[in-house]
Amino acid sequence: MSNLQTAENLNSNLFQIPALETFRENLDNNGLDLSRTHCTTLQVNVGMLCNQTCKHCHLDAGPSRKEIMSEKTMNDVLDLAARFDFQTIDITGGAPEMNPHIQTLISKLAPLCKTLILRSNLTAIAEKEQEPLLRLISDKKVTIVASLPSFNEAQSETQRGKNSFATSITTLKKLNSLGYGLPDTGLELNLVSNPTGAFLPSSQEQTEKRFRQMLARKWGLSFNNLYTFANVPLGRFLTWLESTGNLESYVLKLAANFNSCSLHGLMCRSLISVSWDGYLFDCDFNQALNLYMGGRKKHISDLYVLPGPHDSIAVSEHCYTCTAGSGFT
Amino acid sequence: MDTYYQPKDLPKFAKISEGAPELAEKFFDYYTAVFAEGELTQREKSLIALAVAHAVQCPYCIDAYTQDCLEKGSNISEMTEAIHVATAIRGGASLVHGVQMRNVAGKISL
Numbered sequence: 560m561s562n563l564q565t566a567e568n569l570n571s572n573l574f575q576i577p578a579l580e581t582f583r584e585n586l587d588n589n590g591l592d593l594s595r596t597h598c599t600t601l602q603v604n605v606g607m608l609c610n611q612t613c614k615h616c617h618l619d620a621g622p623s624r625k626e627i628m629s630e631k632t633m634n635d636v637l638d639l640a641a642r643f644d645f646q647t648i649d650i651t652g653g654a655p656e657m658n659p660h661i662q663t664l665i666s667k668l669a670p671l672c673k674t675l676i677l678r679s680n681l682t683a684i685a686e687k688e689q690e691p692l693l694r695l696i697s698d699k700k701v702t703i704v705a706s707l708p709s710f711n712e713a714q715s716e717t718q719r720g721k722n723s724f725a726t727s728i729t730t731l732k733k734l735n736s737l738g739y740g741l742p743d744t745g746l747e748l749n750l751v752s753n754p755t756g757a758f759l760p761s762s763q764e765q766t767e768k769r770f771r772q773m774l775a776r777k778w779g780l781s782f783n784n785l786y787t788f789a790n791v792p793l794g795r796f797l798t799w800l801e802s803t804g805n806l807e808s809y810v811l812k813l814a815a816n817f818n819s820c821s822l823h824g825l826m827c828r829s830l831i832s833v834s835w836d837g838y839l840f841d842c843d844f845n846q847a848l849n850l851y852m853g854g855r856k857k858h859i860s861d862l863y864v865l866p867g868p869h870d871s872i873a874v875s876e877h878c879y880t881c882t883a884g885s886g887f888t
Numbered sequence: 889m890d891t892y893y894q895p896k897d898l899p900k901f902a903k904i905s906e907g908a909p910e911l912a913e914k915f916f917d918y919y920t921a922v923f924a925e926g927e928l929t930q931r932e933k934s935l936i937a938l939a940v941a942h943a944v945q946c947p948y949c950i951d952a953y954t955q956d957c958l959e960k961g962s963n964i965s966e967m968t969e970a971i972h973v974a975t976a977i978r979g980g981a982s983l984v985h986g987v988q989m990r991n992v993a994g995k996i997s998l
Binding site for chain 2: 709711713714754755756758759760761762765766769
């Protein structure tokens with residue numbers, strides 16, 4: 560049995576739902592292939608520390624988490640980024656802004672890729688001491704991908720916590736004032752809207768149109784693109800699903816909406832994901848399960864060849880999230 | 889049968905076609921066409937359906953269209969306002985018949 564099969568078997572029947580076919584069985588029974596293509600994206604998780612405790616967080620990130628990427632591991636990431644030719648490097652967390660070395664990492668990664676992305680919850684970056692970080696990201700033309708589940712304050716705060724909404728709007732205004740989300744500035748501001756509960760996301764096209772109208776009308780805000788993603792039943796969201804009796808119906812709904820056409824565009828096919836301590840995964844969600852790339856714990860300092868076309872991807876039942884409806888790309 | 893309404897019965901709705909398949913096919917084709925994007929968006933149609941579900945007090949429809957409204961991007965405030973529209977019309981429909989009462993009373997009163 561391969562390392563990958565062993566690792567997948569350890570996570571098999573993850574949700575203990577008898578009616579649910581495992582994701583691997585689903586692929587095999589339908590003659591479907593989920594394997595890698597050329598690796599173009601490096602995703603770096605710089606730590607679990609976050610100023611918020613969002614109910615949908617698949618990593619259980621929050622203010623009490625101590626795991627953050629050290630300077631040494633960041634240097635390993637920089638070596639990796641210099642060894643290979645990544646088109647996109649995507650910095651995520653937790654709240655990446657709370658890692659004390661984040662500015663150094665951004666400064667050194669920016670010249671090593673075409674697009675550098677910083678994922679922001681819009682509140683951690685609102686602190687006064689983050690002014691230099693805001694200047695740095697606009698100077699380096701870092702793309703911002705920001706969480707905003709709803710333009711309705713109450714609905715947004717059920718997911719992200721009290722007082723998060725007004726701060727998020729203030730940050731969006733600040734980003735617009737720097738040129739983010741405006742035409743011809745080269746400063747891209749993209750929003751992510753996750754459902755505020757155990758239901759599927761709305762149509763991306765319709766939601767983007769509505770957010771654009773409402774954010775402009777209510778607060779005069781602009782942005783470039785909006786993405787809608789389903790919530791992944793892992794971490795804090797899994798705990799919530801279990802405690803509210805929503806787990807089985809939610810996971811079965813994800814599986815019932817399995818769309819084989821979504822496999823082609825899945826991000827795990829062209830991305831490697833690095834954890835805060837420098838280990839390799841096929842995606843950020845697999846980090847929550849310790850489901851390592853290739854089923855084997857491997858550090859980035861030991862990576863000399865990128866995974867390539869036809870290499871396997873580690874899967875489990877949470878993968879039904881990314882293949883529901885139009886998928887998670 | 890403990891109760892007339894069981895949530896697990898909702899997915900059995902399609903089985904209604906077994907009694908009269910041709911009529912069911914016409915109904916479900918029509919139903920699908922009604923809820924397709926048109927001059928009204930699918931989200932707006934779902935909000936109307938939610939309001940009507942409350943007016944006709946159908947637990948299956950309330951369950952289905954609450955989930956559908958959320959999945960179409962509506963929020964609780966919008967959904968609550970939609971239900972108030974149904975409530976206003978139901979209440980208004982009673983109250984406006986007060987005109988009949990007043991007509992009758994007016995005719996027979998001194």
